Amino acid sequence: MFYRINMTDLTVTKADCPEYQGMGGRALSSRIVKTEVDPNEHPLGPGNRLAFVTGLLSGTGAPNAGRMSVGAKSPLTGTIKESNVGGAMGHKLGRLGISGIIVEGLPQSDVPYLMHVDKEGIKLMEAPQLKGLNIYDTVAKLHETYGKKAAIGCIGTAGERKMASACIGFTDMEGEPTRQAGRGGMGAVMGSKGLKALVVDDAGAPLVTFADEAAFRTAAKKLSKALLEHPVTSKALTTYGTAVLVNILNEAGALPTRNFSNGRFEGADKTGGETLEANCRERGGKTGHGCSPGCVIRCSQIYKGKDGEMITGGFEYETCWAFGADLGIDDLDQIAWMNRWCDDYGVDSIETGVAIGVAMEAGVLQWGDSAGVIELLHALGQGTPLGRIIGAGAAVTGQVYGVRHVPVVKKQAIPAYDPRAVKGVGVTYATTTMGADHTAGYSVTSNILGVGGKTDPLLKDGQVELSKNLQVATAFIDSTGLCLFVALAILDIPSGLEGIVEMCNARYGWNYSADDYMEIGRQVLRDERAFNEAAGVETDDLPEFFRQEALSPHEVVFDISREELKKAHEF
C-alpha cells in the first residue's frame, strides 16, 4: 500500500502503485525517484519527491529487518539518494502494510506539518508548536501527545533551514532519537516540503501474512544462527559497537587524521570502542543495545557522561572518527557531545566532522580544539553564516575557504577509511551512485576484517571486482529492510544468505534464486546510474590529491586508474 502526500494542496491519497509492486527498500525508493523526479529538478524544488519506504522483509519479525529507506534527489550531491536508517519506524510501517509514503510539492505557507500514520491511514496536520525546535525537543513534545510507543522521524532546525547536510532523526526502541537517515541532506528535502515530523503508531495493525509461514520461520532461524555464530556480528560489534574499528583502522594505517593528512592518530585508543565500552560500563550506560525490533547484532549503545546523564546513543565509529582523528581530538566525552549536537540540530555527523576538518585546514579553528568545535556546532544550530557554511557540507566549506584537500566524491564527504590504505573502499567511494559512501560496497570486510576472504588493502589487485560485487549485493540487502551488517556474517556463512533468500521467497511465494536476488541489486544500480547520468553528475573518481600525495605510515597513493574504475560498472 502506498500513500501520496501533496504538500501544496495538503492532500493525502492512498494508491496501489502497481508499477512499484514487489519492490522494497532502496530498490523501491530509487525507482520512485528515477520514475517521478526530473533529473534536472532542483532538489528543493516542487518536483522532487521524498519517499519513505519499507523493505521486502519489514514488519515480518525477521532478524535485523528493522531498516527503512528514505529517497530523494539529494541537495548535497545532486544525485539520486537513498539514506538507510534503523530505529523503530521501519518495522511499524511494515506491520501497517505500508510500502511507501511519497511526499511531493512545496508548501504554500511556512507552518510546519506533522504526518500521523496509524491503522486508519495518514493524517496531515499543522504543527506550529514544533517550529524551530530541534530533534530532542521535537521528540519530547510528540511523546507528550502520542506516547513513547509511537515511532517518530523528524527534522531539527538544520532541516528547517534546508542545510544540505541535514538528516532526519528517528527514534529507537526506547523512543530516543539516536538513529538518522544521515547522508545526503534528506532532512533539507523534508524541510523544503514543510514537513517537520512523522509519527507512526502500529497499534492494532493486522498480522503480516506469509505465503509459507513455516518456511519463513525456518529461514529466519538460518539467518539468526549465522549472526549469532560469526564473531564480528555476535561479539565485536555487540561488545564494543562499530567504534571497535578505531583501533583496527589506526593499526592498519588507514584512519584519516587531521583532514586526511595521515593514516595514524596518536589519540586513537582514547576515542575507540574499548574506551567507549569501559565508559558505558563504569557510568551505567549500555552497550549491546539493539536499535530496532528483532536486532540480533545489537551494535548500538547508550553513552552517558561522568555524571551518569545520557549524552548520546548510536555512537558510531564514523562519528568517533569524524570528530576524533579527523579533527585531532582525543576526548571521547567531547566527541559524544558533538554527536549529540549533530543528532539534535539534525545534521549528518560524517559530513559535519569532515567539513570542520576542511575548515581547520583553512585555519578557522586549530586542530584538537574541541571547545571550538562545539561552539561551531552551536553556530550551525543558530544558523550563523559560519554555521551555515559547515551545514552546507565539506565540498561547500572547501569552496568557501579555497581549500584544495577536500575529501569528497560527488560532493559528499569521504568517511572514516582512507582510500589510499583501504583501496577496496576507495573504489566504492569513487564509483557508487551515492557519492562517497562506505556502506554502498563495504570492502573493509575483505580488506581489513578478513571477512569474505582477504584482499591486501594497500594493493590495487582485486579491489574493483571486490567493490563491484559488494555494491551489487548491498543494493539487494538495502532493498530487503535488513541491516547491512548481516553481510558481515553471510559473507563467511553461506547458510545465512540462504536464510535471506528463503525468507523473501516464503514471504511472497516467490521461487527466486540467490542470483535472481542479486539481479535486483544490479537493477538498483542501473536505475540510479541512469538518473545520475541524466542529472549530469560528475565523473566517478576520487579527488586528485589522493593520487598525488602519499599517506603515512604506508606511503601509499590511490593508484587505481579511472579506466580500471570503470570496470566497477560492468556487472
Added chain:
Amino acid sequence: MFYRINMTDLTVTKADCPEYQGMGGRALSSRIVKTEVDPNEHPLGPGNRLAFVTGLLSGTGAPNAGRMSVGAKSPLTGTIKESNVGGAMGHKLGRLGISGIIVEGLPQSDVPYLMHVDKEGIKLMEAPQLKGLNIYDTVAKLHETYGKKAAIGCIGTAGERKMASACIGFTDMEGEPTRQAGRGGMGAVMGSKGLKALVVDDAGAPLVTFADEAAFRTAAKKLSKALLEHPVTSKALTTYGTAVLVNILNEAGALPTRNFSNGRFEGADKTGGETLEANCRERGGKTGHGCSPGCVIRCSQIYKGKDGEMITGGFEYETCWAFGADLGIDDLDQIAWMNRWCDDYGVDSIETGVAIGVAMEAGVLQWGDSAGVIELLHALGQGTPLGRIIGAGAAVTGQVYGVRHVPVVKKQAIPAYDPRAVKGVGVTYATTTMGADHTAGYSVTSNILGVGGKTDPLLKDGQVELSKNLQVATAFIDSTGLCLFVALAILDIPSGLEGIVEMCNARYGWNYSADDYMEIGRQVLRDERAFNEAAGVETDDLPEFFRQEALSPHEVVFDISREELKKAHEF
C-alpha cells in the same frame, strides 16, 4: 614566444612550444589548458595552469585588438575557462612578441610574487610589500616603482583568499585598474599560485612584423570603417557605454529583477546609460573612453561622484544590472561604489551581484538595501564567513542558504538578460562550455538589437541556430585579440569581417577564407567540450525554475527542450 613560470621552484623558462604555434587568444589558452591540465585536477591544485595569452592580432595596432585571454580550469565552474580582458596589457605583450605566459605549480611559501615582463624577458621576484593589498593600492604601489606606463594585472585580497569569484584586475591606458578578467575565478587560481601581480613594460620592443604590411593596413581600415559606420559601435556604445542596455532590456521585459522574479524594474532608468552619461557630463567624468590601444568603439568611461572624485570606470551594463535591478536598487552612485569595491577587492561584479540577489531572497538583506550591500562587500573584503559565502559565488550562496531560485549554469551566475525573454542568449547560457556567459554567443544582437537580422526573443524559433553560429564566430573572434564588440558591426557590414580575415592573413602570410577562420572557432569549442566532458561537468541546461515559472510582463517560460539544446553542438 612562450614563457613557463614554475611557482614551486621559481624558475622562468623561455620556450618555443611548437604545438601552440599559429594559435592565439581563447584558441590558445583553451588548448593549453586542455593539453596540460588533468581534467580531474583540483582548480587550486599544483597541476592547474594559469595561461596569459595574446591574440593573433595583438600588438599590431589593429582596431580594437587590445584584448588578451586568461585561461585555467575554473574554481567556480570546474570547467575549462577563458576570461577575456581589455586594458593596456594585451597590446604590450603583443609588441614584446609574447604569445603566452604559462604559470604552473604551487608555491612553497606564502610570500606573494611579482612577475616583471620587458624586452629582456621575465623576472620573478618576491613582493612581500604587496601582501594583503587590494587592487587599487597594489596598482598605486607598483606605479611608484614602475611608472604609469607599465601595464599591470593583479589580484586583491579576494584572489589571495582564493575566492571562487575572484577576478584579475588590469589597468587601462590611464593606469587605472578598471578592467577585469572577471569571470570564473581566474584570480583565485592566480592566488593559489602565489602570484600577486604582473607588470609589463614594452619600452624598446621591436616592431611587429607583417607578411604583407600594406595589405594589413588596408584590411585594418576596412574594419575601422565598419566600426565607425555602424550606429551601435559608433554612437550608442560610445555615448552611453554598455549601460545603454538597461532601458532597452527593461523595455523588452527581459531585465532580471529581484533575483529573476520579474522582467521589469521600476527603477531601470535611474540605473541606465542615459543617467550614467548625464552624471559623467555634469561631474567632469568621461564617456567615450577607450580601455585599450586602438579602440574605436570607446564604450568605457570614468565615473565620478557628486564631489568630482573618480568612483569607478569600465562601469558596464551587467554591473549596473547586477547591483541595480537584480537587487532592487535604483541609486547609480551607490551602484558605482559597488563596482568600485568589486574591482578593488577583486571579484567579478556579475557573480557577486547575483550571489547577493540569492542571499536577499533568503532574507539576508532586504531588497533595495544599498547600504547593506556595501557593508556586505566590505565583509567580503575582510573575509568574514558571510563575505566568503558571497565570494564563493551564487551557486554556493544558494546552497548555503537553501534557496532554490539560483540563476546559474555550471555554477556560474546568469547575467543581465533573462533567458525566458531573450531566448537566444538562454541557449548560449545553457550550452556554452563556459557556464552562463552572455559573451560566448551574444544572441542579444538579433533578439533585441536587430543586429545581424531579427529573431523574436520570446519565441523559440531559430534560437538554437542563432546561438550556435554566434558561439562559433565568437570563439574565433576571442582568438584574435579583437574586442567582441566588433561583431556588432560586422554582423551587418560584411566588409568588416573581410577586414578581420585579411588582417590575419596579412599578418602571418596565410591564405585562409572566412570559413577557415570559423573552423578555428569550431575547434575551440571542440577542445573545450572535450575537457569539460572529461571533467564530468554538469549537463547543458538552465535551472529548472526558468522552465517552471513564467516571467512578467510577457509571462514566458524557457521552452527550448534539452533535446533541442543539443543541436547547439552540431556544428
